[in-house]
Amino acid sequence: MSYEIKLEVFEGPFDLLLHLIERNQLNIYDIPIALVTDQFLAYIQTMQMLNLTVAGEFLVVAATLMQIKARMLLPKPPPVTLDETEEEEEDPRSELVERLVEYKKFKEAALELRRREEEFSRFYPRVGGEFPDQVIAPVEDPGGGISIWDLLEAFQAVLDSFTPRPELKGMPKEEISIKERMNDILSRLMLHGRMVFSQLVEGVTTRKGLITTFLALLELIRLKRIRAAQDRPFGEIAITTFGEGETVESQ
């Protein structure tokens, strides 16, 4: 049986929006809604193509974005000069921005907790101390500081520049399962030590193969078998192993 995996994106739509804001170096208080909406929708498409479970909340936010975009395109009514107390025209974005700013605070607070978790996980209590969970290994950030959004972006980029090779008649179709691909990636990493994302998909001839490779990669990251990192922002994503060489067992 093939290696079935079901990956769920636990990061919410606000997380993606903040990623897009940072990615494009935007001012959170003055978001170009058209641009962000397009990119947001592109991510949802990619996630759906990969069969990642996309939470309904993403669709709600997508609808909100499109609604705001529409409202911002509407011509403003001419100012009513007769009215002395001129009402402040409310920015259609303000409610969303407020929620984003609020969310961002907690996201940053979570980073501080992560820092403390890493630092404090280096201290071990005496065994017999009452909290076995305290005996935790250092947190190796499998994403090497990069998020699911960075990975999806890399995937999108590869997909965009991808031209499927014409199929040869009579050749048996090669169907590679995710599990086989995972082992393949691990053994190639053993050989090369370090590979960038585009190298991993070299020789892949079909869209399906591309998707399989990417899912295998996500699964290996989830299992903490490999680590992904970016040398510089928006740079190529480099993959390394954690060093152990066993293959992936059926689970």
Next chain:
Amino acid sequence: MNLNKARAVIEALVFASSEPIRLREIAEITGIHEHTVKQLLSDLIAEYNQETKGIRIVEVAQGYQFMTNPACADYVEKLHQTPRNVGLSPAAIETLAIIAYKQPITRAEIEALRGVRVDSAITTLLERGLIREAGRKDAPGRPILYGTTQKFLQYFGLNDLRELPALEDWTTMANEPGQDGEDKSETKQEAEPE
């Protein structure tokens, strides 16, 4: 009891306690004034705080505890054969941050802030003992309220919740590097140890 003896007794108590031992507890057992206990503990902490020592006295969750020197962690891990990488997932740690700052808080309130469901994050955090149910909200449906635990403090090496930087400082801190968020005007409720 002279000071040398007192210091030895305190060292013994910290060692023998299975959980972080509090100043008050030491004071009650020894009959030494809390203030003096604290001073002697600082002496001990300094004494152990050297690279030649494999253990430390660490102040955590409002108590004191012996812990291994982080510089030795790699080897201690081999001893325990600890499974690697059991740190919290991004979703869990974000949910935990919200609970830490906003407690007591309901699941729906957390979801409104995160913009996504948090069921599995809450289950993980409950299982790991980092949060607990802290009563029910007086609202329709009487939803469960969540708060952090003593173990939360231990896990993150915090003495109490006030050691978390004030939430409002984050955005300003990001813009002004070098400015330390010293203004901790916001006092937060503390999770009651049970």
